[in-house]
Amino acid sequence: MAKVRHESAWYPLEPGETVLDGLLRQGVQVPHACRAGACQSCLMRATSGAVPEAAQVGLKDTLKARGYFLACACRPREGTALEVAGAAELRVPARVVDLESLSGDVLAVRLEVEAPLDYRAGQYVTVVRADGLARSYSLASLPREGRLELHVRLVPGGAMSGWFARDVRPGERMHLQGPAGDCFYVPGQPEAPLLLAGTGTGLAPLYGIVRDALEAGHTGPIHLFHGALEPRGLYLVDALRALASRHPNLHYRPLVLSGGGGDVEEGPLEARILASLPKRPVGWRAFLCGNPEAVLSLRKKLFLTGFSLKDIHADAFLPSTPRAGPVAGAA
Amino acid sequence: MASVYERIGGEPAMAAAVEVFYRKVLGDDRINHFFEDVDMERQAAKQKAFLTMVCGGPSNYSGKDMRAGHKHLVARGLNAMHFDAVVGHLKETLEELGVPAELVGQVMAVAEGARADVLNR
């Protein structure tokens, strides 16, 4: 049996159980969302004992060196003892300053942080509510803008999005953890063609990335595809059209599966993107965000057409997954 | 004598080869279902480790790891036909990158030697 010590109490783990599951099962609050090692909202720090390598995959070296690990990916070996602490010291307090509805199901949440957050446009942060509920959201803002902007999709029955939509007013406080993610623009090769594609609120990081690239003086063609099921799933359409009219190298292509017409194309996103590429897309860079199936499928297709893996930056939005089995007091 | 790995250009050559090789593998409907649902970067890293090993470069692959690493695929039906397909893509990749026939032959021999472990025979 492995055991974990958290705030002066020891908790036994069942064979093969993760630290996250073991602690939650025994009533310890640990922020978490994806349970797949991707969102980093379940970060904890090992104060003594060793964590398996798999629990630190994807973490920055500075975090690894300080003993941070992902509780949802940490299965300590049988017979080991691990002492852990939460990641409170990595969190910064933030305050909601403004809420704006961008479409029927997307809410812009603007935040002010008390300590400056050092991030790149396109990265994401984890919002941690006072009771420990955590969700990750991409940043649509640019660092120089001061305020952070998140695009929150209103998920039916969603705990965090429902709270934002119903209860949160300007002034509400929460904590942010992060930033994380490596889907961002890196200056250099300003003439390289860029492909940006996203579905739904996958537009949020792309909105940051496209403006970041333009401000950095990117001169190569930038193709921005935003896909939705229907026209009302699109948002920021006017802002992006205005941006494209100021920057002739920006080609904004809103696309829907049904109900298109006028300036909105109709058809499947992936086929449209592939059809728009040259035969040999040499030197292209791609940024893909949103729905995981769409992102992963497109990434594979782009690789097969000749994109180098290092030139494809993908951020698949994993849904938050509740713990399997009955959970006492879950809501 | 220098290993095949060194003679064909070491790590940079492997980095170039792995994308060509992986693209062939993913584009082959006979075998690509074994490579689905996995993180592409991790997958590419594994392929690179494999290429490095068959070329005689620094690697920590052992026969035991090869067995353990393919066990679940054998359970899903991995057989000699699939193995041949992968080895065929490897050969084509090396040839496309201009590796001399004699060295390609040496790599093929190493790959052949891994057959029993990969197929858990």
Ligand code: FES
């Ligand atoms: S990384 Fe552990 S819950 Fe997302």
